[in-house]
Amino acid sequence: MYLNYTTEQNRFREQVRLFLRANLPEDIRDRSLNGEERVAEDIRRWQRILHAQGWGAASWPKEFGGTGWSPIERYLFDLECALAGAPPQLPFGLKMVAPVLMRFGNPRQQQYFLPRILSGEHWWCQGYSEPGAGSDLASLKTRAVRDGDYYVVTGQKAWNTLGQNADWIFCLVRTDPSAKPQRGISFLLIDMRAPGITVKPTTLLDGTQEVNEIWFDNVRVPVANRVGEENQGWTYAKYLLGHERANIASVGTSRRQLRQLQRIAATQLRHGVPLLREPRFRARLAQLDIELTAFEITTLRVIAADENKAAPGPEASILKIKATEILQQISELMLDAIGIQALPFSAAVPPSSVPRSEWQHLSRITAQYLNFRKLSIYGGSNEIQKNIIAHLILDL
Amino acid sequence: MDFSFSDEQQMLLDSTRRLLTDNYSVQQRRQIISSPEGYSRSIWRQFSELGLLGLNIPAEEGGLEGGAISTLLVCVAMGEALIVEPYMSSAVMATRAIAKLSSSAQRSEWLPRLNSGTVIAVLAHDQTNGAAAQAVFDDTVAARSQNAWRLQGRKAIVYHAPLADVLLISAKLDAASGTGTGLFAVPRDAPGLRLEAFTTVDGQRAADIVLENVEVPDHARIGGDVSATLPMVLDYGAAALCSEAIGVLDKLFSMTVEYCRARVQFGQPIGRFQALQHRMAEMLMHLEQARSMAYLAAFWCESEEASRRAAVLSGAKVIIGRAARFVGQQAIQLHGGMGMTDELMVGHYFKRLLAFEVRFGSTESHLQEYAARFLEPDRDGL
Incomplete structure (x- = not known):
């Protein structure tokens, strides 16, 4: 057992840091560090920059244009990117549909789609959940009826993240309504510009439009855009979700946010004394800091154990729950730290109760607190993750 | 980063477990506790034969010189068996104190006898490990x-x-x-x-x-003035105690899961009820976070970097202390009335965790100690 990074790993880390210092555009970084709403173009630009360096897809094998990095190197890359304030690389193309294509797609699909995901040319989104099929995904109703070389797709998808920017969507659709729920599902790749698709953004608690409802009205999809076998989509969907959970771990983001919380607590005054000097507040901060340190080791343990497995194991559920709990607790503590200044939310001119220099920054804390409630809901709610732990790890 | 154990370390763990499985049944343990001496000389001798008493003795003085990681594994096994023998007190802490602090004459006087199990030594220092809490007595x-x-x-x-x-x-x-x-x-x-x-x-x-x-x-x-060196011995002991707690937690958790699989109410095993499944998932998360910190504590407890070492140890006491409380309480809760009885082992494991929480500085005092670090300028997490 050796719980430090090796010289080689430290060298790799330094290389990533140097790259970030030289190549992460300042405007993107500042928006990120200030917690501003994501600009779609930032995400696109950053993907192009990473691609130019050959780092577009850290998690892909080399044969598909990935880096071929070890799991620990990938972890360090994500960590340093998050600490530096780089925008996230959206998982829908890189970490969701791509692994499915590599494993179950045909060569034509791989050759067409994978390079375009890598370069950032194609923005992908996910068509899984429906109004009546959330945690119970297998009850999805969107229909795909075969018509010659096409499927005709009709139905509604919900909670689609950032689909308003997307070029393509991967969808679970029902191709055999008479089969058992899991048996009659297929996995389709659909061009977002196809006639019959309507995207309607949903406004969330924080005022943003991060998710959408998507309607499909007799959308014609070439059969060539089906991945794998007809009616075998559930197998691919589960494979994808296993990858999704593994990608929710977020040590770097949590560490960066904890630092920010420390800065806030050092400047916020209570009875003229910095909040950081208040023992109760400091103890809560310390508790979170320790939790995060333990979580970092837990994450690395799971990564090490998964190294020789094709897909992440159910331990990924432990990481998903813990990662989201920590991020939510940090956002709660930030909210508590700013007290009543959490209330002014949108204004033409900042009110004088909030120092002008702090305005942007403080109102983002409230917005983030609201937005982060999603963390324990998406990607398989934390209750679903506990079911997985109970069934697959504890065999109950 | 490497979380694997060497073949030697794995063998040490396996043979310690085997020894305790064969010789430390619930019944034997009860007899040992109620015996006048309160420990088993025969087990102690077997520890010596296996080399466990020499784990913290240098090779040139006849020991196994296993270091912190081997000690971690052995202490996990000791925790699983819930031993009452003075392994942590004598073979880890006192032996370590003599091996690290004493003169060569003193080492040859004590180490062979500690190794053979003919002498038991115990370090008598305050229980607070220098953390924020006051020692009960401070007058020696x-x-x-x-x-x-x-x-x-x-x-x-x-x-x-x-x-x-x-x-x-x-x-x-x-x-x-x-x-x-x-x-x-x-x-x-x-x-x-x-x-x-x-x-x-x-x-x-x-x-x-x-x-x-x-x-x-x-x-x-x-030794001379041990004010700076004794804390290292105590931190080493605290890390060993953290490892023991992991063994206790592991055993308590698996007993609870087993019980929920076997206990039938309303026509089905109670482990089928989602409320209990989720509780056990939460127990597992506490346990894995605790295990991570026990590893980190074992890895850092020999470091000369006093500030970092202290922070890691405090962090470990906090995370494992909280896990001890949650897993312990829920283990009793999920066993229902049976969990309240002296007959089942659940309660005995629970009480060992209670002791863990307050020994070597309580969860709360270590949290305060750790939190004080945030008053230093520009301090970051570990």
């Missing part, structure tokens, strides 16, 4: 008189003191004799030394020690 003083030292004062709640042949007693030097802290090897039957013995809540023998003009010769003093 050593005064120099001719070629001897005279000790005066008290030590509180010293685990395994009643079984010890020799006590390693820390004492402040009085102003006339020098500065700092001395460590003195004192025979348990030394004139003027009195034990107020008791059994702890977790079934182990312990005592308050009262020292009234206890005289020991010059050569009984171990």
